[in-house]
Amino acid sequence: MFTINQYVLAESLEQAYALNQSRINVILGGTLWLKMGRKKFNKAIDLSALGLDTIEEDEDQFKIGCMCTLRQVETHQGLDQHFDGVVAKALESIVGVQLRNGATVGGTLYSRFGFSDVLTVLMALDASVERYKGGIVSLADYAAMRPDNDILVRVLIKKDPRRASYSCFRKSAGDFPVLNCAVSKLEDQWAVVIGARPGRARRIMFTVAGTPSEENIQSIVETVRGSIPFGTNLLGSAAYRRILAEVLLRRNIEAILMGGAQ
Amino acid sequence: MIINLWINDKEFMDDVAPDKMLLDYLRSKGFFSVKRGCETSNCGMCTVLLDGKPVLSCSTLTVRANGKHIATLEGLQAEALEIGGFMADEGAEQCGFCNPGFIMNVIAMKRELKDPGEDQIKKYLMGNLCRCSGYMGQLRAIKKYLAAEKEGAQ
Ligand SMILES: Cc1cc2nc3c(=O)[nH]c(=O)nc-3n(C[C@H](O)[C@H](O)[C@H](O)COP(=O)(O)OP(=O)(O)OC[C@H]3O[C@@H](n4cnc5c(N)ncnc54)[C@H](O)[C@@H]3O)c2cc1C
Ligand code: FES
Ligand code: FES
Numbered sequence: 001m002f003t004i005n006q007y008v009l010a011e012s013l014e015q016a017y018a019l020n021q022s023r024i025n026v027i028l029g030g031t032l033w034l035k036m037g038r039k040k041f042n043k044a045i046d047l048s049a050l051g052l053d054t055i056e057e058d059e060d061q062f063k064i065g066c067m068c069t070l071r072q073v074e075t076h077q078g079l080d081q082h083f084d085g086v087v088a089k090a091l092e093s094i095v096g097v098q099l100r101n102g103a104t105v106g107g108t109l110y111s112r113f114g115f116s117d118v119l120t121v122l123m124a125l126d127a128s129v130e131r132y133k134g135g136i137v138s139l140a141d142y143a144a145m146r147p148d149n150d151i152l153v154r155v156l157i158k159k160d161p162r163r164a165s166y167s168c169f170r171k172s173a174g175d176f177p178v179l180n181c182a183v184s185k186l187e188d189q190w191a192v193v194i195g196a197r198p199g200r201a202r203r204i205m206f207t208v209a210g211t212p213s214e215e216n217i218q219s220i221v222e223t224v225r226g227s228i229p230f231g232t233n234l235l236g237s238a239a240y241r242r243i244l245a246e247v248l249l250r251r252n253i254e255a256i257l258m259g260g261a262q
Numbered sequence: 263m264i265i266n267l268w269i270n271d272k273e274f275m276d277d278v279a280p281d282k283m284l285l286d287y288l289r290s291k292g293f294f295s296v297k298r299g300c301e302t303s304n305c306g307m308c309t310v311l312l313d314g315k316p317v318l319s320c321s322t323l324t325v326r327a328n329g330k331h332i333a334t335l336e337g338l339q340a341e342a343l344e345i346g347g348f349m350a351d352e353g354a355e356q357c358g359f360c361n362p363g364f365i366m367n368v369i370a371m372k373r374e375l376k377d378p379g380e381d382q383i384k385k386y387l388m389g390n391l392c393r394c395s396g397y398m399g400q401l402r403a404i405k406k407y408l409a410a411e412k413e414g415a416q
Contacts, residue, residue, distance in 0.1 A: 001281070003281050028323070031321055031322065032321045035283075035321045044323075048326070092385055098317050101316060102321060173388050
């Protein structure tokens with residue numbers, strides 16, 4: 001368990017940011033992950049009172065506040081009507097409804113977990129994150145950065161007519177993924193994201209005019225298998241993951257060609 | 263920190279440590295249906311309803327329940343007994359340790375989903391582990407319970 005000396009319900013992002021500059025203070029997401037550690041913190045900064053627990057939808061984009069829970073995102077009707085419902089599809093395999101009612105979008109993306117299903121799917125949708133000081137940056141770039149003392153305020157997802165599909169492999173329901181994969185297609189741009197390699201998700205973009213032929217697909221598979229590094233951990237070996245990558249990738253491409261989702 | 267909350271509709275005011283987890287606080291108040299079955303937020307045994315939503319009390323800071331309503335199994339006896347009856351009829355359980363958290367989440371599911379099919383039931387209850395059974399008895403019991411409820415409502 002982690003320990004906290006003092007709880008601060010932040011009154012502004014400025015106050016939260018100032019407090020977060022000290023290494024011994026911490027921002028609270030849903031505390032699901034923090035709970036697994038044993039760190040001792042001085043001040044715990046709660047962003048709950050800043051109205052960041054809503055999903056705003058306008059004509060161009062979805063703006064998801066960092067304090068939204070994964071379950072809120074998963075059950076959002078507007079999101080479900082976009083991208084072939086791929087977001088809910090990716091989130092529903094994470095542990096259970098109760099955990100997803102607690103885990104936050106901010107804590108999830110800030111942590112940039114290698115195994116993250118959320119990172120994988122949102123990178124395929126070309127999402128961006130808005131930071132309090134650092135401004136807006138693409139999630140793919142954010143994922144590659146080292147965690148810093150800024151605050152992740154919102155996640156932004158453009159409403160484009162993208163088709164998308166997600167699949168993962170788990171040894172049992174609710175367990176960590178052995179590998180996960182999301183693919184999206186916007187006109188002739190294909191985005192392939194592989195996560196739980198077990199390292200952080202990586203994305204590769206491909207341009208394929210029209211419907212990809214078996215040769216095109218084979219060449220995407222080879223590029224992915226050849227240029228994305230796979231590693232070994234308790235859940236599986238690098239060689240096994242490389243085989244799984246082809247299976248998941250092909251399933252996603254086929255699903256998109258058949259009309260999306262999985 | 264001084265907090266004010268409602269547990270099963272009864273108001274409580276307490277000075278709690280900022281890092282006290284809701285599970286420990288609830289047990290300290292005598293709500294022993296709330297149990298810890300793991301250290302990794304995986305088992306669902308500690309499920310309570312926080313403003314109506316099922317959450318893991320083992321991983322929720324008590325201060326976050328300030329101003330909110332919590333329901334534990336102690337406050338949902340009628341529903342719990344009914345569901346428990348269906349479980350017993352199916353011989354669903356052995357040790358019964360997983361029961362309170364499981365029933366809490368069945369209640370949450372019934373309130374949230376309309377007419378869930380088998381797939382939806384499994385997905386909703388995925389975060390409730392039972393180490394004795396194979397979940398088949400529970401699944402039969404839930405289906406029968408939901409069917410009976412539906413019939414009763416008609
Ligand atoms: C047992 C278990 C199994 C899991 N399995 C999976 C899985 O299979 N797939 C998957 O994708 N995920 C999985 N997760 C991860 C989960 O979905 C969440 O991503 C994780 O719990 C972090 O979210 P949180 O809200 O709990 O963050 P917290 O634990 O509260 O915080 C995590 C970190 O983020 C920081 N932080 C929080 N909010 C912000 C913010 N707005 N700005 C800057 N920093 C912030 C905190 O200071 C902390 O350092 C699992 C988690 C657990 C506990
Ligand atoms: S005690 Fe296991 S999930 Fe809370
Ligand atoms: S009956 Fe023993 S854990 Fe479920």
